[in-house]
Amino acid sequence: MDGAHDMGGAKGFGPVVPEPNEPVFHADWERRAFALTVAMARPGGWNIDMSRFARENRPPEDYLSKSYFELWLAGLETLMIERGLVTREEVEAGKVLSPPKPGVKPIAPNEVTPAIRRGGPTEREAKAPAMFAIGDTVRMKNIHPVTHTRLPQYVRGHLGTIELNRGCHVFPDTNSLGQGEDPQWLYTVRFDGPELWGKDGDPTLSVSVDAWESYLERA
Amino acid sequence: MSDHDHDHHGHHHHHDHSELSETELRVRALESILTEKGYVDPAALDLLIDLYEKKIGPRNGVRVVAKAWSDPAYHERLMKDATAAIAELDYSGRQGEHMVVVENTPEQHNMVVCTLCSCYPHPVLGLPPVWYKSAPYRSRAVSDPRGVLKDFGVTLPDTTKIRVWDSTAEIRYLVLPMRPAGTEGWSAEQLAELVTRDSMIGTGLPKQPGEAA
Numbered sequence: 001m002d003g004a005h006d007m008g009g010a011k012g013f014g015p016v017v018p019e020p021n022e023p024v025f026h027a028d029w030e031r032r033a034f035a036l037t038v039a040m041a042r043p044g045g046w047n048i049d050m051s052r053f054a055r056e057n058r059p060p061e062d063y064l065s066k067s068y069f070e071l072w073l074a075g076l077e078t079l080m081i082e083r084g085l086v087t088r089e090e091v092e093a094g095k096v097l098s099p100p101k102p103g104v105k106p107i108a109p110n111e112v113t114p115a116i117r118r119g120g121p122t123e124r125e126a127k128a129p130a131m132f133a134i135g136d137t138v139r140m141k142n143i144h145p146v147t148h149t150r151l152p153q154y155v156r157g158h159l160g161t162i163e164l165n166r167g168c169h170v171f172p173d174t175n176s177l178g179q180g181e182d183p184q185w186l187y188t189v190r191f192d193g194p195e196l197w198g199k200d201g202d203p204t205l206s207v208s209v210d211a212w213e214s215y216l217e218r219a
Numbered sequence: 220m221s222d223h224d225h226d227h228h229g230h231h232h233h234h235d236h237s238e239l240s241e242t243e244l245r246v247r248a249l250e251s252i253l254t255e256k257g258y259v260d261p262a263a264l265d266l267l268i269d270l271y272e273k274k275i276g277p278r279n280g281v282r283v284v285a286k287a288w289s290d291p292a293y294h295e296r297l298m299k300d301a302t303a304a305i306a307e308l309d310y311s312g313r314q315g316e317h318m319v320v321v322e323n324t325p326e327q328h329n330m331v332v333c334t335l336c337s338c339y340p341h342p343v344l345g346l347p348p349v350w351y352k353s354a355p356y357r358s359r360a361v362s363d364p365r366g367v368l369k370d371f372g373v374t375l376p377d378t379t380k381i382r383v384w385d386s387t388a389e390i391r392y393l394v395l396p397m398r399p400a401g402t403e404g405w406s407a408e409q410l411a412e413l414v415t416r417d418s419m420i421g422t423g424l425p426k427q428p429g430e431a432a
Contacts, residue, residue, distance in 0.1 A: 008334035010358040016370040029246040035264035094248030100256035112266040119312035122389040210388035
């Protein structure tokens with residue numbers, strides 16, 4: 001979706017402000033919100049693309065006024081409410097008002113390290129040959145789905161060069177909707193600064209995105 | 220939330236309310252709900268937090284870079300298959316399943332961003348800093364990287380090309396900075412002192428030999 005999360009090239013946000021000796025978390029609730037989100041993914045039965053969409057799918061003023069872990073918390077609440085794990089009333093009241101959803105098994109302490117060490121690889125076996133070769137010029141499709149996509153607005157419609165083929169990967173646009181992994185070839189596509197930002201674009205700049213095959217058309 | 224307040228030493232109610240933010244209370248209550256419903260085990264949450272605060276952090280990436288600087292065969296393996304080479308040092312998993320290392324040269328400087336959210340190579344760098352997830356960085360890294368570098372106090376020669384990698388998929392990028400001059404014959408341990416987190420994101424440069432702590 002064309003939401004506030006899609007920030008590449010936006011203006012007016014001011015300078016980047018690095019924080020010397022930054023702690024991993026800035027408050028205890030950030031620790032717990034982070035851990036709850038990571039620990040609920042498997043019992044909750046959602047994937048990474050669903051959780052990204054749950055965080056970004058909100059009005060721009062809401063997205064931009066929440067801190068990072070506030071967005072995580074809001075996303076977690078949405079995912080759980082959607083699946084009937086908790087009700088909106090329970091979240092607002094801060095207490096249990098209905099029985100638990102049956103068959104939900106928590107992550108046990110001894111499963112934590114192995115699960116993190118394993119992660120969730122997204123590369124899958126290819127079912128068809130790649131349509132594009134390294135060095136091909138491609139145009140990024142001008143698409144505006146209302147659902148989750150990983151094609152940023154600032155590259156849509158622009159010409160780029162296929163620089164690398166990263167293998168076949170789970171396609172977020174369908175995976176976020178629970179419509180299956182639909183693995184597609186993933187390419188690193190490189191753009192020149194002036195192609196993206198016009199004649200005043202930095203000529204020494206090139207930018208790349210990692211783009212699934214269905215985001216691309218032959219130029 | 221009102222129940223939670225009641226549990227919390229009665230007459231200091233209003234005082235507590237100002238100390239504990241609404242978000243703090245909301246997260247505590249949510250954890251209680253999920254624990255009571257049997258969806259989470261608080262001991263598992265403690266372990267997760269401990270992992271990300273103590274084990275998974277930029278110190279890991281520092282080891283990777285220092286080894287690449289001091290061991291040519293490792294450098295070659297790292298550039299060919301970063302995921303496998305990083306796993307040799309026992310770093311792997313969540314948000315680092317598909318690693319790629321991009322190497323700075325006198326001709327090209329690399330910088331990594333995630334304009335859409337906060338994708339970052341956790342096994343080697345830990346959780347991202349606030350600025351990496353912030354709107355200023357996500358908006359400007361792809362359009363004005365030299366301006367961003369200036370915010371970090373870094374100026375590159377005008378002739379150096381800048382390559383920005385927007386992490387829009389599950390490929391995670393680690394920048395291999397240039398080994399500082401004057402470090403000939405240094406051990407991996409000595410070199411590690413020069414590697415900063417920001418130099419592995421591309422918003423900073425390694426320390427120079429005199430600067431190491």
